[in-house]
Amino acid sequence: MPKRLQVRFSVAAAILALHAPFALAQQKLEGTVLDTKLTACGVVAGKPGKCEGTFVLEANGKRTTIQVTRDTLLKKGSEQPFLFQLKGAPVSVTLGRDNVAQSVEVKK
DSSP states (O other): OOHHHHHHHHHHHHHHHHHHHHHHHOEEEEEEEEEEEEEEEOOOTTOTTOEEEEEEEEETTEEEEEEEOTTOEEEBTTBOOOGGGGTTOEEEEEEOGGGBEEEEEEOO
């Protein structure tokens, strides 16, 4: 194999290895938000409703505590609700590592 091709293959393999764990770590859950807890809120320009905290999701008869960061996308139709507004709502959650929500969408 030519040296140039070996280098390109090695670089491509390294890039895939770095991104693969993140893609494999994603999980989708659907259920109802039973409770919410805010731990920090602040005004961030252009990012309404950006609070950190947790919520308890009941899915398939099991309760799971989900972490929400300021980077978590909260969505209800075209709106971005506050974390506390999710209480009692049926949601679809995309989880990353360590039960940290990447996105939470209120189902209709």
